[in-house]
Amino acid sequence: MVWSEVVFQYDGTFDGFLCCVYESYVHKEFPIAFFGDEECFSLYAVRTVITQRDHAKRILRSLVQRSVPAVQVLRRAFLTCMEDKEVHLYAFVRKLYAEGVAFLKNQSDPVYYPLALAIRHMNGELEKLRGFVRFSDYNGVLGAEIEPKNRVLPLLRSHFCNRYANEAFFIFDRTHREILLYAKGQSRIFPVDQLQLTLPGEEEIHYRALWKRFYETISIKERNNPSGQRSFLPKRYRGTMTEFLPLDHERGNNRVTPPEFPGVLSVPSAPDGIPAPEIPQ
Amino acid sequence: MDLLDKLTILADAAKYDAACTSSGVRRGFQPGKIGNTSSSIAGCCHSFSADGRCITLLKVLMTNSCVYDCKYCVNRRSNETRRAAFTPRELADLTIGFYRRNYIEGIFLSSGVLRNPDYTTEQMIRCLHILRHEYAFNGYIHAKAIPGTSPELIHQLGLLADRLSVNIELPSEAGLQTLAPDKTKSAILRPMGLIRDQAAQSKAELVKYKHAPSFAPAGQSTQLIVGATGDSDKHILYLTQSLYRRYRLKRVFYSAYVPVVESSLLPALNSKPPLLREHRLYQADWLLRFYGFQAEELLSDEQPDFNPRLDPKCNWAVNHLELFPVEIMQADYEMLLRVPGIGPLGARRIVSARRISHLTYEDLKKMGIVLKRAQFFITCNGKIPAGLRFSAATLIGQLERIEQGLLPDAVPEQLSLFDNAG
Numbered sequence: 103m104v105w106s107e108v109v110f111q112y113d114g115t116f117d118g119f120l121c122c123v124y125e126s127y128v129h130k131e132f133p134i135a136f137f138g139d140e141e142c143f144s145l146y147a148v149r150t151v152i153t154q155r156d157h158a159k160r161i162l163r164s165l166v167q168r169s170v171p172a173v174q175v176l177r178r179a180f181l182t183c184m185e186d187k188e189v190h191l192y193a194f195v196r197k198l199y200a201e202g203v204a205f206l207k208n209q210s211d212p213v214y215y216p217l218a219l220a221i222r223h224m225n226g227e228l229e230k231l232r233g234f235v236r237f238s239d240y241n242g243v244l245g246a247e248i249e250p251k252n253r254v255l256p257l258l259r260s261h262f263c264n265r266y267a268n269e270a271f272f273i274f275d276r277t278h279r280e281i282l283l284y285a286k287g288q289s290r291i292f293p294v295d296q297l298q299l300t301l302p303g304e305e306e307i308h309y310r311a312l313w314k315r316f317y318e319t320i321s322i323k324e325r326n327n328p329s330g331q332r333s334f335l336p337k338r339y340r341g342t343m344t345e346f347l348p349l350d351h352e353r354g355n356n357r358v359t360p361p362e363f364p365g366v367l368s369v370p371s372a373p374d375g376i377p378a379p380e381i382p383q
Numbered sequence: 384m385d386l387l388d389k390l391t392i393l394a395d396a397a398k399y400d401a402a403c404t405s406s407g408v409r410r411g412f413q414p415g416k417i418g419n420t421s422s423s424i425a426g427c428c429h430s431f432s433a434d435g436r437c438i439t440l441l442k443v444l445m446t447n448s449c450v451y452d453c454k455y456c457v458n459r460r461s462n463e464t465r466r467a468a469f470t471p472r473e474l475a476d477l478t479i480g481f482y483r484r485n486y487i488e489g490i491f492l493s494s495g496v497l498r499n500p501d502y503t504t505e506q507m508i509r510c511l512h513i514l515r516h517e518y519a520f521n522g523y524i525h526a527k528a529i530p531g532t533s534p535e536l537i538h539q540l541g542l543l544a545d546r547l548s549v550n551i552e553l554p555s556e557a558g559l560q561t562l563a564p565d566k567t568k569s570a571i572l573r574p575m576g577l578i579r580d581q582a583a584q585s586k587a588e589l590v591k592y593k594h595a596p597s598f599a600p601a602g603q604s605t606q607l608i609v610g611a612t613g614d615s616d617k618h619i620l621y622l623t624q625s626l627y628r629r630y631r632l633k634r635v636f637y638s639a640y641v642p643v644v645e646s647s648l649l650p651a652l653n654s655k656p657p658l659l660r661e662h663r664l665y666q667a668d669w670l671l672r673f674y675g676f677q678a679e680e681l682l683s684d685e686q687p688d689f690n691p692r693l694d695p696k697c698n699w700a701v702n703h704l705e706l707f708p709v710e711i712m713q714a715d716y717e718m719l720l721r722v723p724g725i726g727p728l729g730a731r732r733i734v735s736a737r738r739i740s741h742l743t744y745e746d747l748k749k750m751g752i753v754l755k756r757a758q759f760f761i762t763c764n765g766k767i768p769a770g771l772r773f774s775a776a777t778l779i780g781q782l783e784r785i786e787q788g789l790l791p792d793a794v795p796e797q798l799s800l801f802d803n804a805g
Contacts, residue, residue, distance in 0.1 A: 208736035210746035219749075232421070233429040233439070237484045244483065264412040264419050269483070309480050312390055319394040320442060321432035324641045324656055330435025334428070344486070345430060 105132045110188075112151040114138040116180050117158035119188055123195055124157040125149060136188035165195070169203040175217055181253040184220035191217070224252040232261055234335070235273060236344045238299075239306045244271035245299065247342050255282045255291050263289050276342075299352045310349050317345040384467060386477070392467040396447035396458050397493055399643075400550070400606060401636040405439045405488035405523040407601030408545045416521040418482055420489070420545065426523075427488050440491035440525060441481055445469055445506050449495030453563040455552070455611045457643045458495045468497070471510035478514060482522055489523030489545075490514070500531035504540060511543040523601075530570045534577055538598070541581055546601040546633070549574050554619050558612035561648050575630045578603045582631075602633035609664060610657040611640040611649060616689050617682040620667055624678040627671065637664045663689035670695060673727055674720050692783045697723045700760055701779055707760045708767070711747065712737050723782075724757030744768050755785050 108131045112118040119136075126133055131149060142148060165173050172194075179191055190213075197205060197213045205211045209218050227250055235258070237244040244266060248254075255275050262273065263284050270285035274297045281294045302310070340346040405426035412419050421427040428437040444458070446468035452460045469477075478490045492510065497503045507526060514520040526544040528537050541547055549571055553559050556568045578599060585598035605626065607619055623635045639656035642649060667689070670676040674696070681695050682688070690698045700707065700723050709718055711733060719730040732750040736742060744763055748754055758768045759778055773781055 204739050207738060208740045208746075209732050210736060210742070210749035211740070215749050229423060229427075232423070233427045233485075233488075235485050239483070246485070265485075266418075266483075267412045268415075268417060309484060312387060312477065313481060313484070313486050315387055315391055316394050316441070317430060317432065317438070319391050320398050320438060321434045321436075322398055322641060323434075325434040325436075325639070325658065327435035328433065331431045331433055334435060334437070335431040343430070344484070 105130045107132050107134050107146055109133065109135045109137065109142060109144045109146045109148045110151055111137045111139075111142055111148055113153050115153060116177065117155065118151065118153040119180065119191065120158040120161040121153050122151050122188070123161050123192065125151050126192070133189070133192055135186070136192075165198065168198055169206065172198055172203055172206060175206070175214075175221065178221050178224065178257075179217040181256060182220035182224045183251045183253075184216065187220075190220075224254065224257075227252055228254050228257055230335075230339065231258060234339050234343055235262070236342060237271065238302055238344075239309075240300050241303065242270070244269050245274070246272070247274045247276055247297070247299075249276045249338070249342060251277065253278050253280075255280055258282070259289055259291070301352050302350060307349050310344050314345055314349075386473065389467045389469060389473075390443070390477070392465050393443045393445075393447060393469060396464075396495070397442045397444045397491075399457070399638060399641065400442060400491070400493060401436075401638040402525070402548060402604055402606055402634070403437055403439050403442060403491065404604075404634065405525075407633055408523070410521060413521055416519040417479065418520060418522040420521075420523050429485070429487055439488045440523065441478055441487045441489070442491040443469070443474070443493075445474070445492060445494035445503065445510065446497050447495045448497050450498065451496055451563070451565045453552075453565065454644065454646050454648055455562050455608065455640065459644075462644065468506075469510070471506060471513055474510045475513040475518060475520075479518055479520065482520070487522075489520075489525070491525040491527075493527035494529065496529060496531075500529045501533055501536055503529055504532045504536045508536065508539050508543065511540070515543050525601075528574045528578065528603075530566060530574055532574065537574055537577055538581060541578060541585075541598040542596050544599055546604060547578050547599045548604045548606070549578070550606045551622075552606060552608050553612055554607050554614045554622055555612065558614065562611065572630075575603065575605070575626075575632075579630050602631070604632055604634040604636060606636040606638055608640050609637050609661050615682075615687040616660065616664065616667075617678075617684075617687040619664060620671075620678045620682055623664075623668060624671060635668060637661045637668070659691055660689065663691075663695060667695045675717055676721075693779070693786055694723075696721075697756065697782050697786070701782065704775060704778075708762045709760060710765065711742055711761050711763045722757055722760045724753035724755065724760075726751075756782065 110122045110125070110133045112122050122133060122136065125131070129149070134146065135144065162173070165176070176191060176194065180187065184190060193213050194217055205214055209215065231248060231250060231254060235246045235248060237246045253275070255273065255278070258273065259282055262271065266284070267287070272284070273282045274294065275281070279293055279295055280291055281297065282289060282291050405421050406424065408420050410420045426439055428439050430438040432438055446466070447458045447464070448466045448468065449458045449460055457464065481487045482489065492507055494503050494507055497506065511524060511526065514524070524544045525546045525548065526540050528540060528547050528549045530549060551571055553562055559566055559568060581598045582602065585595065588595035589597060607622070609619065619637070626632045626635055639658050639661040640650065641656045642652045642654055645652055667681050670681065671678065676699070681699060689695060693701070700721070706721070709722055716730055716734055719725050719733060720727065725733070729750055729752045733742065733747070736746070736750065740746070741764055744754060747757070747763065754768070758771055759773055759782070
């Protein structure tokens with residue numbers, strides 16, 4: 103029987119993607135494109151995939167049996183902003199089933215390369231963000247905003263939960279509209295449409311002023327090198343960094359309420375949230 | 384004087400120190416303590432200043448008052464400048480405030496010499512003690528060991544810090560005599576030897592007792608000023624190599640001399656800092672530490688200074704054409720590392736991939752090999768890249784043209800009608 107070409111529509115989660123793999127093999131259907139919840143128009147037949155835990159588990163188990171590192175590649179690549187991400191991931195899964203794990207040794211393998219490249223790009227962003235995330239103290243709670251290209255929150259989670267284990271903090275991802283909350287040894291990631299920040303207090307403004315002054319003073323003007331600075335600290339990161347923002351940047355953004363703390367964490371499961379995939383470190 | 388003023392003066396006075404890394408130690412979260420150190424091997428950069436340099440630590444002086452009168456230094460006694468000093472607690476609070484906001488990985492504490500080296504070091508220890516023990520700060524601390532400090536105080540400092548450094552600054556005894564008459568080579572090298580020995584002892588004890596105190600676990604580093612004296616690149620690089628070998632240094636930093644003071648003994652005030660020279664030294668330093676090169680291979684009496692038009696690796700390769708081309712499918716890892724355009728990561732990827740696949744030039748590009756440079760020195764399955772034309776005579780010119788676009792502050796060269804393309 104010949105495989106027919108279809109378009110898959112699924113819920114955008116990693117488990118959902120695994121279910122797509124499952125359905126594809128069950129129905130002998132080859133996905134040429136994937137859509138999320140948005141309406142999809144296509145000349146091809148559309149299969150809507152309902153996420154079912156046991157199907158996802160079955161696929162995951164079979165993948166883990168073949169190679170744990172391959173599953174890590176899949177999980178990481180799923181968080182990247184690569185175009186047609188699912189198509190590349192699907193090709194990767196098929197090759198893994200068909201040929202085994204050897205091609206993972208070759209970064210230039212035509213099926214592995216797009217994933218490897220996207221992960222390299224994401225790792226670069228991650229490394230930068232570990233340093234570039236800027237917290238502000240909002241009445242004892244630390245808060246930060248980021249605008250990453252990739253969905254990095256699940257990967258920043260362990261670093262910041264470790265660093266600020268004694269604090270309560272949140273990081274809001276403006277691009278993907280999700281938030282990481284941490285308090286008292288527990289962390290959670292869930293979608294948030296909009297975040298309204300309270301105005302900073304006097305002490306916060308004082309520290310911002312000190313940091314801005316340090317930042318300007320530490321540069322040696324005889325060595326001025328804007329292009330070098332731009333390549334290490336691209337402009338797209340600067341919109342959330344204290345040293346490039348006015349002292350009270352929250353003002354005028356019609357922001358009022360701080361996120362509830364730590365009440366949000368005690369909700370047993372986030373309402374209709376997409377739980378971010380756990381990343382084994 | 385308020386804190387903002389102090390910070391301005393004491394950061395300004397510290398900015399010529401090039402060392403700003405938070406690498407060399409991985410310490411996770413510990414219950415009851417604040418923070419951790421970076422999980423990455425390379426440390427963590429928190430920002431980049433307008434000069435393109437990484438900011439990872441709160442780099443300040445305890446005080447910029449100094450009893451010494453080193454000619455090259457902004458903090459010398461005879462310089463008329465505003466003086467300030469942090470109190471230990473002030474600085475500890477500032478560090479915590481910055482660390483909580485993820486501005487920094489920790490603190491890099493240095494100081495001018497107030498009264499005498501021991502008194503100065505005691506002030507630094509007091510600040511770091513508040514940080515480590517009162518505030519339970521678990522982040523990164525880099526402290527400067529001041530030459531002339533007594534061994535007991537250096538020992539205490541090392542127990543509080545992750546990294547210690549002693550700056551040599553002037554690469555030769557002659558330079559010291561003219562520019563820093565209060566310092567001698569042996570006074571600088573003594574604490575370095577001390578730090579090396581105590582770190583080794585602490586490591587040995589940690590093997591035996593789990594809770595033995597660790598002394599400067601991220602090792603020690605130093606800084607050499609480039610261009611304040613007449614020392615050649617060869618002298619500086621050979622010195623670097625012997626520091627790595629004899630004193631087990633983790634890093635040697637180079638700082639292009641920025642003329643800050645009018646002196647007949649120093650470069651004129653309007654002369655530009657020798658940034659290209661500094662860049663070449665860093666490139667060569669990398670070759671020593673990660674590529675298996677020896678200083679003697681890079682510079683010699685015949686060529687005591689780096690070629691400004693070619694990076695040290697290319698320069699070495701064009702002088703050893705008898706070793707090339709290298710066959711990608713067969714050359715061992717060490718030889719791959721010697722090919723211009725191939726780094727440790729690329730070499731590892733090649734070694735791993737060639738076991739299962741015949742590699743093409745397209746594949747190499749995907750692995751992050753800089754083919755622009757590597758193409759002249761390799762064959763892939765016995766073939767050179769299609770369309771590549773060069774001879775031993777044209778090679779240097781071709782490489783120089785590539786290098787031109789890569790330099791940090793490349794000055795476009797005027798094109799000549801007779802410049803042969805290709």
